[in-house]
Amino acid sequence: MAYATLDELRGRLDWEPDEDELRIAAGALDDASDLAATYGRDWPEDTAPRLVKTLVLKSAARYMRNPNGYTQSRAGDETLAWSDIGRDGGTVYFSREEIRLLEELAGRKRGITSVAVFAWGTKPGGRSVAGRVPVDYSPASPFPMFVDEAGPW
Template structure:
């Protein structure tokens, strides 16, 4: 159920993969595809957005180029270092925070603000607004000064305000 093929990944790497590397690359593609479905949604392989394929290939090729997740390596005194940015993901197939956000957006899950209608406690909800209704008719609308359609606001039977 990989969103990209092994041939696609081979095209992004600048060396010929041996037998062990081919096995690791296939597993990396599966892992990246599983994570793409987790951060985004489970798309059908043939109808997934192209960007999902791109992100899967990017994560898998990042892993294949640097399976240990090193950010620094020295031959003398054998110094190795990892970057805190990757954190616990160093040495694994992972998506960066921006890539995770992009997958969520591709899946239609956009974080942000939304408006939610609220009413005061004990409000007597009347019939909803009807287009074309005029005046405080008990239908949940109040008149407007400019002569247009009434404004949908829960009115009072004694006073329009």
């Protein structure tokens, strides 16, 4: 279940991949599609947003161009360097911005939200107050205690 095809990935590469590279590319497309479904949601292939396909192709092409995740390579004294992408080096991955885009496409919002909290066994909106109990921090405004069908507390 890939959100993009090998032909679409070929169009993003600046060389013609051989058979082994095509096998690796097919795996990269599957991996990127699985990650897109994980960070976003499991869209059906035929109705996935266009941006999901774009991000999958971008991730797979990035992997195909640099499968080991090198940021520097020198032939003279054999110097290799990796970037700060950490565990993602040498794998198919999405950047933080790409992950944020997938989350937004899936309707996931990050941040703080509020939720309504109700006493155990009460009904939202239809609470009846059995009474109020005094509190030491504000004697003028006692704390409401809610009832359920079984008893007052």
